[in-house]
Amino acid sequence: MAYESKFKKEEIDALFEAILALKDEExxxxxFEDICTVNEIHAIAQRWTVAKLLDEKKTYNEIEELTKASTATISRINKCLVYGADGYRRILDRLKEK
Structure with missing residues (x-):
């Protein structure tokens, strides 16, 4: 069964198509410098770091200290890892295979 997103829209499909066209880190x-604010990029990067640290079995206190993320943010990301759409999990696992 194919995954159906809760927020699927044509404009979001177009955004994801653009992201998939990116060829390298540059x-x-x-x-992302053009499309996001600095704060938005930092927030996304912080969430990704929290997800990686949760995957490494770090405690909320350790993650809070390392990332300065709130416990609410850490909890939300943990909820996504456990009950979410498997977005974090798929990429974490894919990167481990490298």
Missing amino acids: DCYRF
Whole structure:
């Protein structure tokens, strides 16, 4: 059964198509610098770091200290890892295979 997102829209499909067209890290920096604010990029990067640390079985206190993320943010990401759409999990596992 194919995954159906709760927020699927044509404009989001177009955004994801653009992201999938990025060829390297420089493309990523240039694209995301133009499309996001600095704070948005830092927030996304922080969430990704929290997900990786949760996957490494770090405690909430350790993660809070390392990332300065709130316990609410850490809890939300943990909930996504356990009950979410498997977005974090798929990429964490894919990167482990490298």
